[in-house]
Ligand SMILES: NC(=O)C1=CN([C@@H]2O[C@H](COP(=O)(O)OP(=O)(O)OC[C@H]3O[C@@H](n4cnc5c(N)ncnc54)[C@H](OP(=O)(O)O)[C@@H]3O)[C@@H](O)[C@H]2O)C=CC1
């Protein structure tokens with residue numbers, strides 16, 4: 001069984017990855033997020049459908065480096081050999097022109113999407129030493145390839161993930177760790193509700209008149225990436241809703 005460590009597993013793409021990988025009977029799951037209750041609900045769902053799937057959940061805020069160190073140190077010994085890290089935890093806060101942006105929003109995005117990914121990676125790599133086929137998958141974004149109006153800092157954080165993925169692939173070559181970036185377009189998860197701070201109407205409007213991707217669409221792709229033989233790595237995979245030609249060009253059904 002390969003041990004997969006998924007950050008941000010309490011909803012959306014992370015939760016979908018947990019469910020898809022559990023169903024393949026090849027993985028055991030190490031899941032973290034800030035909402036432990038959501039993680040335990042997910043664990044119950046997964047183990048109801050896959051009774052033999054081992055799942056270990058723990059509460060973690062990826063922005064807190066000392067908590068990461070402590071939580072990884074305190075893992076049960078049989079969870080300390082990790083094969084796959086999926087750096088999924090991330091968010092956007094607001095959608096404001098830079099001149100109107102809130103520096104607290106900027107801090108949250110940078111601390112979560114960039115520094116959180118770095119902290120988790122730094123402290124997980126030592127736990128991947130024993131793996132025969134170690135793999136790190138970073139959740140990038142179309143926002144890491146293009147910039148869109150008012151996307152400013154969120155786009156900058158995903159551009160940073162794009163650069164860090166390339167850098168990690170170079171630096172970790174000596175350790176034989178595969179590194180992949182998965183870069184989705186619009187995926188209907190809690191993402192927009194988080195971005196708009198609970199404004200469900202505004203979040204729903206993001207996807208009006210088109211079929212966005214689902215968390216499972218991305219999880220299925222990650223499952224494929226992980227299934228490649230040892231000599232094959234998918235470096236970077238941009239995946240969009242058919243209706244979204246680029247970061248800002250979408251085709252919506254007329255009402
Ligand atoms: N949805 C989309 O359109 C796209 C999303 N992405 C990226 O995909 C990733 C997953 O997003 P998505 O599933 O859509 O969004 P969701 O909001 O549904 O999920 C985000 C996950 O990240 C976790 N998270 C957020 N902040 C922290 C933190 N500080 N510490 C630990 N976990 C945290 C949340 O858990 P909790 O709140 O319990 O801590 C949640 O489980 C993100 O990196 C996002 O940028 C990329 C392209 C498109």
Ligand SMILES: CC(=O)[C@H](N)C(=O)O
Pocket residue numbers: 140141142143151154184185186187191
């Ligand atoms: C594509 C994403 O990362 C996100 N949905 C966004 O609005 O930029």
